[in-house]
Amino acid sequence: MKQSFLIILLSFCITVPCFSAFAEPLSSTEARNAAEEINIPEISAEAAILMDTTTGKILYEKNSKNKMYPASITKLMTVLLALENGNLNDTITFSHEAVYSIEPGSAHIAMQEGEQITLEQALYGIMLRSANEVANAVAEYVDGSVSAFAQHMTQKAKELGCETTNFVNANGLFDENHYTSAYDMALIAKELLKQDAYLDMMSATYYEIPPTNKQQETRYLHGQHQMLNQNSLYYYDYATGGKTGYVTQALNTLVTFAKKGDTQLVAVVFKCSGAQHYIDSKALFEYGFANYQTTKVLSMEAYTKTVEVIETYKNKTSTLGNITIAPKGDFYETLAADADLTTLKIESDFPEKINAPVTQGQEIGSLTVKLGEKIIATVSLLAQSTVETTSPETRLAQEKETKIKILKQIGLVFACIALAFVILLSITRTIGHFKRKKRRRQRTLRRKKHSKY
Structure with a gap:
């Protein structure tokens, strides 16, 4: 009986402090932090970031500066340099190297050596179908060769503040020396939004390239980004653009833009299996829009x-x-x-x-x-x-x-003084003349008066 009583008493002593600790009310800051921790999404991507594209503020990050293989999201930098250095109406001619240097079975739109399309058509081929030979041709159009263009890409990344980026090609096909990070890709994507031409093109899910000098049939291009496709299970109302990527070594990579009201965000995810890149990106956007707003403060x-x-x-x-x-x-x-x-x-x-x-x-x-x-x-x-x-x-x-x-x-001043002196002298003389004349007249009158007597 005594042993049972001691066990109960000991249990009570241990429990009381726990109750008193939880009875302590949370401060408003602690409550908010706790609420935000509950809302932070759990994602499977190996690396990810969510950034406000207007302010550059990072709203979420996971291994955001780790070195990762980008696959075809590389092509966002290709599009950026093309828009900065080219003209949409210019003609691009496909070289033998551009067409035949890509890996067999990799993404393409069957361009032929010597075939010609405009830069605008080429960019749609890159964005909608991730065409690797088109990315090569654009690189040659801008800098003369893919290698020179890759150096240009890396230099541009450094100018944007990228810290973990080195590009060796224009299309993202795997190379151990071709890498970036979630943070760096967010900076590149953010810069791309400064291009009005991209803003006009980014939401497209369909485009046609008419017959060319080498191809008699129209090419029908359907977008691959399922968050933009209204018929997809992964369609997201607020998604406005982005780029998909996949190579075996990188798995699925994804950059997506989304806008709700005045708040525009970009989500970048790396190394996702299956459709998890869409699920993770949506989760990041839902977290961002629920907890933050972009405000013009002045x-x-x-x-x-x-x-x-x-x-x-x-x-x-x-x-x-x-x-x-x-x-x-x-x-x-x-x-x-x-x-x-x-x-x-x-x-x-x-x-x-x-x-x-x-x-x-x-x-x-x-x-x-x-x-x-x-x-x-x-x-x-x-x-x-x-x-x-x-x-x-x-x-x-x-x-x-x-x-x-x-x-x-x-x-x-001296002239004025001299003039004043002259005027004063003239006035003085005039006054004196009249006084003398008056005195003479008075003397004349007195003489006449005395002569009468």
């Missing part, structure tokens, strides 16, 4: 200011004029989906006057963006024009001109 037009530009010479300060300062552009921020935008406020900090010289693009002041009392961003105010200091030659000319003005002013 507009360039609304926060354009004027600052006086001055310079000091020989202890004398002069005004050289006014310059306009403004943010680089409209500024967007990724905020929590439930953020109270009524608490959004902007505080400005810039001088009323600034010393020359001023260079266009120079930071003059800043804007602090707050949500409630929390600072969420600091935006630079930049000079919109250049104001130089006065050159020695100009300064000498100005000093000479000033001296001449002073001398002219002194001369004018």
